[in-house]
Amino acid sequence: MRILKLTKETQNNILENLLKRSPNSYGEFESRVNDIIQNVREKRDEAVFEYTLKFDGATIDQDNIRVTEEEIKEAYEQVDPKLLDVIRKALVNIRDYHTKQKQYSWFDSDESGIILGQKVTPLKTVGVYVPGGKAVYPSSVLMNVIPAKVAGVSNIIMTTPCGKDGKVYPSTLVAAKEAGVDAIYKVGGAQAIAALAFGTESIPKVDKIVGPGNIYVALAKKAVFGYVSIDSIAGPSEIMVLADETANPRFVAADLLSQAEHDEMASAILVTTSEALAEQVSVEVDKFVEVLSRKEIIRKSLDNYGYILVADTMQDAIDTVNEIASEHLELVTKNPFETMTKIRNAGAIFIGEYSSEPLGDYFAGPNHVLPTNGTAKFFSPLSVDDFIKKSSIISYSREALEPVYKDIVQFAECEKLTAHANSIRVRFED
Amino acid sequence: MRILKLTKETQNNILENLLKRSPNSYGEFESRVNDIIQNVREKRDEAVFEYTLKFDGATIDQDNIRVTEEEIKEAYEQVDPKLLDVIRKALVNIRDYHTKQKQYSWFDSDESGIILGQKVTPLKTVGVYVPGGKAVYPSSVLMNVIPAKVAGVSNIIMTTPCGKDGKVYPSTLVAAKEAGVDAIYKVGGAQAIAALAFGTESIPKVDKIVGPGNIYVALAKKAVFGYVSIDSIAGPSEIMVLADETANPRFVAADLLSQAEHDEMASAILVTTSEALAEQVSVEVDKFVEVLSRKEIIRKSLDNYGYILVADTMQDAIDTVNEIASEHLELVTKNPFETMTKIRNAGAIFIGEYSSEPLGDYFAGPNHVLPTNGTAKFFSPLSVDDFIKKSSIISYSREALEPVYKDIVQFAECEKLTAHANSIRVRFED
Numbered sequence: 001m002r003i004l005k006l007t008k009e010t011q012n013n014i015l016e017n018l019l020k021r022s023p024n025s026y027g028e029f030e031s032r033v034n035d036i037i038q039n040v041r042e043k044r045d046e047a048v049f050e051y052t053l054k055f056d057g058a059t060i061d062q063d064n065i066r067v068t069e070e071e072i073k074e075a076y077e078q079v080d081p082k083l084l085d086v087i088r089k090a091l092v093n094i095r096d097y098h099t100k101q102k103q104y105s106w107f108d109s110d111e112s113g114i115i116l117g118q119k120v121t122p123l124k125t126v127g128v129y130v131p132g133g134k135a136v137y138p139s140s141v142l143m144n145v146i147p148a149k150v151a152g153v154s155n156i157i158m159t160t161p162c163g164k165d166g167k168v169y170p171s172t173l174v175a176a177k178e179a180g181v182d183a184i185y186k187v188g189g190a191q192a193i194a195a196l197a198f199g200t201e202s203i204p205k206v207d208k209i210v211g212p213g214n215i216y217v218a219l220a221k222k223a224v225f226g227y228v229s230i231d232s233i234a235g236p237s238e239i240m241v242l243a244d245e246t247a248n249p250r251f252v253a254a255d256l257l258s259q260a261e262h263d264e265m266a267s268a269i270l271v272t273t274s275e276a277l278a279e280q281v282s283v284e285v286d287k288f289v290e291v292l293s294r295k296e297i298i299r300k301s302l303d304n305y306g307y308i309l310v311a312d313t314m315q316d317a318i319d320t321v322n323e324i325a326s327e328h329l330e331l332v333t334k335n336p337f338e339t340m341t342k343i344r345n346a347g348a349i350f351i352g353e354y355s356s357e358p359l360g361d362y363f364a365g366p367n368h369v370l371p372t373n374g375t376a377k378f379f380s381p382l383s384v385d386d387f388i389k390k391s392s393i394i395s396y397s398r399e400a401l402e403p404v405y406k407d408i409v410q411f412a413e414c415e416k417l418t419a420h421a422n423s424i425r426v427r428f429e430d
Numbered sequence: 431m432r433i434l435k436l437t438k439e440t441q442n443n444i445l446e447n448l449l450k451r452s453p454n455s456y457g458e459f460e461s462r463v464n465d466i467i468q469n470v471r472e473k474r475d476e477a478v479f480e481y482t483l484k485f486d487g488a489t490i491d492q493d494n495i496r497v498t499e500e501e502i503k504e505a506y507e508q509v510d511p512k513l514l515d516v517i518r519k520a521l522v523n524i525r526d527y528h529t530k531q532k533q534y535s536w537f538d539s540d541e542s543g544i545i546l547g548q549k550v551t552p553l554k555t556v557g558v559y560v561p562g563g564k565a566v567y568p569s570s571v572l573m574n575v576i577p578a579k580v581a582g583v584s585n586i587i588m589t590t591p592c593g594k595d596g597k598v599y600p601s602t603l604v605a606a607k608e609a610g611v612d613a614i615y616k617v618g619g620a621q622a623i624a625a626l627a628f629g630t631e632s633i634p635k636v637d638k639i640v641g642p643g644n645i646y647v648a649l650a651k652k653a654v655f656g657y658v659s660i661d662s663i664a665g666p667s668e669i670m671v672l673a674d675e676t677a678n679p680r681f682v683a684a685d686l687l688s689q690a691e692h693d694e695m696a697s698a699i700l701v702t703t704s705e706a707l708a709e710q711v712s713v714e715v716d717k718f719v720e721v722l723s724r725k726e727i728i729r730k731s732l733d734n735y736g737y738i739l740v741a742d743t744m745q746d747a748i749d750t751v752n753e754i755a756s757e758h759l760e761l762v763t764k765n766p767f768e769t770m771t772k773i774r775n776a777g778a779i780f781i782g783e784y785s786s787e788p789l790g791d792y793f794a795g796p797n798h799v800l801p802t803n804g805t806a807k808f809f810s811p812l813s814v815d816d817f818i819k820k821s822s823i824i825s826y827s828r829e830a831l832e833p834v835y836k837d838i839v840q841f842a843e844c845e846k847l848t849a850h851a852n853s854i855r856v857r858f859e860d
Contacts, residue, residue: 022656083844086837097546100538108530115781116527116795121774123808137845171844207808222656226452226663229808233656254853261849293848340823344551351545351825354857358850359826362841363834365546366822378553378637378659380820390810392796393770395781396789404793407516411792414513414601415567418723419691420788423684427784 001256001282001302006271006311011320014269014307015374018324021236021265021305022373033190033219040194045201051191056132057164060186065202067168067184072177075170083171087138087178090363094142097365098150101384113397118390122152123229125204126387127196128181129211130172132161132188138175139361143368143382144211145179151387156181157206159196161188189213193220197228210382212369231386232379235372236265239357240326240346242317242339245274247332251353252277253284255330258358260301261294267305269324271317278308318342325376328357345376402428431686431712431732436701436741441750444699444737445804448754451666451695451735452803463620463649470624475631481621486562487594490616495632497598497614502607505600513601517568517608520793524572527795528580531814543827548820552582553659555634556817557626558611559641560602562591562618568605569791573798573812574641575609581817586611587636589626591618619643623650627658640812642799661816662809665802666695666735669787670756670776672747672769675704677762681783682707683714685760688788690731691724697735699754701747708738748772755806758787775806832858 004010039047045062052060076084107117128144131137141158148156158181162168168186176184185203187195193213199205208229209221221230239259241252256268272278285302289295311317318339321329325345333339336351343349347370348360361368369382405424412420434440469477475492482490506514537547558574561567571588578586588611592598598616606614615633617625623643629635638659639651651660669689671682686698702708715732719725741747748769751759755775763769766781773779777800778790791798799812835854842850 080844082840086841086844089834089837090841100536101548106530114794118531118796119770119773119779124774139841139845225655226652226805229805250856251853254849254856257849258847258853261847288849288852292852293846298849336825340549343549343821344554346821348822348824349549351823352827354828354831355825356831356853356857358842358847358853359831359838360822360824361850363838364544364824364826366548366824370822371819375656375659376819376821378819381822383820385815389801389806389808390813391773391776391806392778392790392800392811393781394778394790394794394796395766395785396794397782398784401784401786401789404519407519408789408793410512411516411520411569412788414510414516415569416723417688417691417788419684419687419718419728420791422718422722423681423688423786423788426680426684427786 001285001306001308003278003282003308003310006309006316006320010309011323015324018267018305018373029215029219033216034223036190037194037220037223040191040200041198048187048191048195048200048203051189052187055189056161058162058166058186060162060166062202064166065185065187067173067186072173075173078170079174084174087142087175090139091142091146091178093363093365094146095150098147098384102150103385103388107393113400115393115395117393119393120388120390122154123207123387123389124153125155125157125206126153127206127209128156128158129192129209129213129217130158130160131213131217132169136169136171138171139368140212141172141175142179145176145181147367147382147384148387149180151384153387155204157196157204158184159187159192159203160184162186190216190220193217193224197224208387210386231369231382232371232375234369236267237262238267238327238372239269239330240321240324240328241270241330241332242321243270243272243274243277243332244314244334245277246334247277248353249277249280250284251356252332253281253288255357256281256285256306257288257292257298258356259328260298260306261292264297264300264304266301268302269307269309269326271309271311271320273311273314273317275310278310282308321346325374327370327372327376328360330355330357347371347376347381431715431736431738433708433712433738433740436739436746436750440739441753445754448697448735449803459645459649463646464653466620467624467650467653470621470630471628478617478621478625478630478633481619482617485619486591488592488596488616490592490596492632494596495615495617497603497616502603505603508600509604514604517572517605520569521572521576521608523793523795524576525580528577528814532580533815533818537823543830545823545825547823549823550818550820552584552818553637554583555585555587555636556583557636557639558586558588559622559639559643559647560588560590561643561647562593562599566599566601568601569798570642571602571605572609575606575611577797577812577814578817579610581814583817585634587626587634588614589617589622589633590614592616620646620650623647623654627654638817640816661799661812662801662805664799666697667692668697668757668802669699669760670751670754670758671700671760671762672751673700673702673704673707673762674744674764675707676764677702677707678783679707679710680714681786682762683711683718685787686711686715686736687718687722687728688786689758690728690736691722694727694730694734696731698732699737699739699756701739701741701750703741703744703747705740708740712738751776755804757800757802757806758790760785760787777801777806777811
């Protein structure tokens, strides 16, 4: 891996390079995606079936679009019982963690008759998109469905592309069933997003769409935002490790590679105050790459977006960490908890040398759907918050309103909204 | 006002009619807005100055783009002291309410050395857009700035168009100063949104943009979403009143009109179980309209989007309320708190006959930036939540990881991510 001295200029160059991966520059596919959405909106099921034949090579209709109980039973027979066991253990951890995120309705009252509050209501129907294609990610099913379930969403719909044979991956089905999905439809791509946003004869309209997907899915989600809510658009995966001389170079190298293997756009960055560590990690990375099955991807990803940065001071290193705002951040320093208090921007923070990033991907409990590409400056991990919404509650008695009603009238009149003023005044006429 | 019998069909027709007002169908202006954004991104201040001259007729440059302390002092001299007094009272209520929304970092630990948690961090820099033009809304300044302030945002930037004379409305400046805005720039329109999203020589790049605006502002916000965060795109204002025979028809009529006066796209709907009330409210509406200053707007708005619906049962009425998911909802029934528990979807719920909607616009404390156009099904009022973001915290000791590490390896291998598996395994190689 390349080793660079961390300067303000290096930092800015890297930031600029990383932003090339932004899902915001997908404009070229937009019109194709908009056509698909428009078609599904108008022709509904008919368009969904056509696109599924065209893109996935599968013939589906109203009778077989929905995964049956029989198919789910088959899937259970096909999945390795050891994997099922791990899915169940992970599920408990994920549910426990997300349960702690629950927010509750509250109100506050005073003796004059003022009641103010906030009512928390789960969304009613949520659509979870699960990619098909090359990779199977049952962990992604768990991470998207469980927070919705914990929030109390009563209807969780999943869509995922099927193969030419009309089948969905068994591990996807098993994970969905374990997590508590209510219905699964064999549709993928922008057509699935459009169907969830507007509804068809077979697929119900949802309030929110979550889940990862390719560029068509990402663009379709952006296009239907406003008609429904969406989670944020995920960019390529990222890891940043902040380490000092106390870190184990072999662990650090292995963790950098765990993200580099995702795809050629993934980014892996070590920032360290130790030149010795920088050298050692670089050597360990080379050794590991040789023996890993995805070495082609890893090499490209490291060439494109892999860096080892040597900082003069820990404060410089921390500043860069906060500027880059990585999806995953590992802290491997002498006092990692103290370091953590100085971190403003990161999707998930892994503290100490045994908190390897994949622990969070699969098992520990916090969500692995995290803000990428610098958006950790303003976005949060997927959470129970994404599946609830709030309503303000306002109640004033006559006794409470009377002493302040003239103030409100005054404010409304200053904004020249006389009907606003009237609605307050009418309550105290003669 | 027209009186209709509430049926499933009436409900669906109204829903369809209301959705015509959706800010999602603004496509026609998109290319113009995209040009402005592209220009500001490339030419920065230069483009901002050009557009300000073109659209606002004002000559600004790097020396006068920012509102000075002197100008703020002048504004204080021009604002009616009674209005200042009301602004200050409202500010205290708004701050008190939003303070109750604060969320805190938490963590949970166990004896095996597992620490999981969630770190809450305020956004660093926020941009608040304040419209200029026909109307002046100091209340909007308070509602957008105070939650950011309460969240702990350290840099709150405001942009608002100036008049041809380079001046900003005094009440806007005073409200901004009172609420604690850090810098005010005299820029409006899509060019202001682009400047906030990408930064210029004069205007700093922000993490999130909030605040209402015209169609150009709304489209620009949608376009920069992803580069920065935004609040939701506001549609026209809405009120829904759910009332039974106990309601005062004069109060109900006045409250319907308070929203109808906003603009011709505003919607005002009464749903009631009482035919007598329906008739009386209609009469009272006619009487009020005659004497209100904005009667032209009100008439059009009522013709377009005003309805009185008579429901057979309270349950039917509640179902329609939940389907329409109004921005503002007043409950004027015998047991309004009990009714409230059945409401799933509404931006703000006003309970009882003295809780007139404008009380919430100006004074009570809850935010008046609310989800419109049915989006209360999945969006929430603007709140402190909008100005914080979260990071997951994960820490496992060696003792905690060891008993589960093989499970994680198994999960990673099932997903064919061997570098993920490697990063866990390497920690236990002898």
